[in-house]
Amino acid sequence: MTWLDVVAEDDLADGAAALFRSAFGGEPDGVWIAPGRVNLIGEHIDYAGGLVLPFALPYATAVAVRRREDTVMRAVSTRTDESWTGQLEEIGPGTPSGWAAYVAGVAWALQEHRIGGVDVAVHSSVPVGSGLSSSAALECSFALALSDLFGLAVDRNVLIDASIRAENEIAGASTGGMDQNIAMSARAGHALLLDCLDGSTRQIPIDLAASGTSLLVIDTNAPHRLVDGQYGARRAALDTACSELGVATLRGLPLEEAVSGLVDDTLIARVRHVISEIRRVELAVDLLDGGAAGAELGELMTASHHSLRDDYEVSSPELDSAVDAALRTGAYGARMTGGGFGGSAIALVPSDLVRTVADEITSSATRSGLPAPTFLIAEPAGSAHRFF
Ligand code: ADP
Ligand code: MG
Numbered sequence: 001m002t003w004l005d006v007v008a009e010d011d012l013a014d015g016a017a018a019l020f021r022s023a024f025g026g027e028p029d030g031v032w033i034a035p036g037r038v039n040l041i042g043e044h045i046d047y048a049g050g051l052v053l054p055f056a057l058p059y060a061t062a063v064a065v066r067r068r069e070d071t072v073m074r075a076v077s078t079r080t081d082e083s084w085t086g087q088l089e090e091i092g093p094g095t096p097s098g099w100a101a102y103v104a105g106v107a108w109a110l111q112e113h114r115i116g117g118v119d120v121a122v123h124s125s126v127p128v129g130s131g132l133s134s135s136a137a138l139e140c141s142f143a144l145a146l147s148d149l150f151g152l153a154v155d156r157n158v159l160i161d162a163s164i165r166a167e168n169e170i171a172g173a174s175t176g177g178m179d180q181n182i183a184m185s186a187r188a189g190h191a192l193l194l195d196c197l198d199g200s201t202r203q204i205p206i207d208l209a210a211s212g213t214s215l216l217v218i219d220t221n222a223p224h225r226l227v228d229g230q231y232g233a234r235r236a237a238l239d240t241a242c243s244e245l246g247v248a249t250l251r252g253l254p255l256e257e258a259v260s261g262l263v264d265d266t267l268i269a270r271v272r273h274v275i276s277e278i279r280r281v282e283l284a285v286d287l288l289d290g291g292a293a294g295a296e297l298g299e300l301m302t303a304s305h306h307s308l309r310d311d312y313e314v315s316s317p318e319l320d321s322a323v324d325a326a327l328r329t330g331a332y333g334a335r336m337t338g339g340g341f342g343g344s345a346i347a348l349v350p351s352d353l354v355r356t357v358a359d360e361i362t363s364s365a366t367r368s369g370l371p372a373p374t375f376l377i378a379e380p381a382g383s384a385h386r387f388f
Contacts, residue, residue: 001355001362004059004219004376007125009033012062013387015078015123020064023076023083024119028064029149034141034384035060036126036133037182038217038346039337040191040206041304042281044312046176048238048274049197049249051281054178055206055380056186057217061124061137062387063103065145068117073107075100077122088117093169102135105166106143110159113152120145127374130219131338135171136179139163140384144184148386156184174232175339186383193285197251204288206380211293213332214351215378218361220318221371222342231339234312237270250274273311280304298332298348305335305345314340318370323347325364329357346378 007015013031020028035056042052073091076083077099084100091108094101103122107115120142126134143159146152163180167173181201182192190203208215238250245261247253255275262268280300287297305323309315319336326334326347334347349357358375365372 001358002372002374004125004127004374006058009060009062009387012060012123012125013064016062016064016121019076019078019123020066020119020121023121024066024074026066028119028121029066030145031062031064031387032141032145032148032384033060033062033387034137034144034183035186035381036137037179037186038132038215038344038378039178040215040346041284041301041335042277043304043308043335043337044234044314044340045274045277046178046194046196047235049251050274050278052178052194052196053191053204053281053284054182054194055191055378056182056383057126057132057376057378058381059125059127059132059376060381061122061126061134061141063138063141063145064121064123065142065149066119067149068119070117072117073104074119075103075122076120077124079122079124079128088115091170094172101171102138102166103142105170106139106162107146108170109162109165110143110146110152113150113154115146115150118146118149127219129343131343132217132219133179133183135167135173136163136183139166140180140183144384144386160184174235184384186381188382189380191288191380193281197249204285206288206293207291208293208379209351210291212351213293214349214354216326216331216347216349216354216357217337217376217378218322218326218345218347218358219374219376220316220322220342220344220365221373222316222318223371230314230341234270234314237267238274241267241271251278269311273307276307277304293348295332298334301333301335301346301348302327308336308340316340316342317368318342318365319345321364321368321370322361322373325361326357329353329360331357
């Protein structure tokens with residue numbers, strides 16, 4: 001079984017600073033750190049005006065950054081040999097391509113605030129491309145660095161918006177804003193209830209240990225599939241449903257009303273997922289408000305998975321295998337998390353069963369010829385901050 005070690009913040013910062021010295025020479029002006037996240041419940045509804053309930057992970061991205069006197073930007077990362085050097089004014093949709101779009105895009109989105117050139121070195125403990133939000137961790141750590149280094153007198157919402165624009169417009173990934181919100185607003189020991197209709201948030205205390213439970217994250221290590229278009233297709237289906245129903249949002253619409261107003265079975269299934277998932281988030285928040293994070297919360301998670309698998313059709317054999325194995329071995333509940341089609345699943349597990357559950361998930365993946373997953377334990381961590 002492979003467990004992903006938590007990297008202490010000073011080691012993470014050291015890694016970024018060491019890369020900075022070897023790539024650029026001299027010392028960075030500072031190091032900024034932002035976390036990855038898991039979404040406890042509320043999947044594929046951020047772009048549908050729904051409610052989501054993510055929390056930050058103790059896995060994070062550190063950026064070591066130094067101001068320059070010109071308008072050049074240079075970016076390097078310990079995850080790739082591919083570096084980028086360019087002028088701030090050449091940044092735009094598709095330029096740069098590749099990973100540097102996520103950092104360059106943030107500088108681009110903040111250009112009206114008179115950002116100058118910078119050198120940036122990245123070091124991360126967030127698995128990349130596993131649905132644990134390495135992209136927002138990168139954008140948000142860098143957005144905070146630019147804000148501090150250039151004395152931007154803006155609140156975090158401006159940095160959240162800049163990070164979202166970087167991802168949507170420069171990196172070309174049309175994701176919702178959940179990841180950037182949690183990276184910037186997380187509080188240790190809390191999940192963040194984010195209302196995607198009006199952008200309001202509420203911190204929800206979550207004490208897994210007090211309920212004797214652990215949240216096991218299962219990175220399926222599934223090979224990346226060609227699913228481009230699936231995400232857009234789901235969003236488009238919801239737009240079609242809204243226009244057929246004559247509503248601006250599915251939020252607040254009773255399920256029976258939505259079902260009776262639609263004819264296409266696939267469309268009905270997609271809408272059923274959205275409306276039922278929003279309800280599950282509300283119920284999960286009620287449970288957490290009451291201090292419960294055990295069997296009942298687990299049931300909601302499992303129902304969420306079935307809805308994503310059957311009605312929304314965004315699961316995968318790897319995710320289903322992990323969820324089924326967890327449930328067979330005593331997990332309170334389990335579900336895919338993130339965009340789906342691979343990536344990660346989560347299981348709410350009585351703490352004394354964590355190893356048994358992880359064992360069975362691994363064996364069952366191996367039996368089915370699937371990649372062996374990587375495991376980590378999620379404990380709600382804090383938000384993006386300056387390390388030094
Ligand atoms: P996730 O956010 O779930 O990890 P995404 O596909 O949204 O997956 O973002 C992953 C992309 O973000 C990577 O392909 C890469 O371009 C960029 N990225 C994230 N972290 C790093 C890093 N530490 N170094 C270089 N690129 C990174
Ligand atoms: Mg991402």
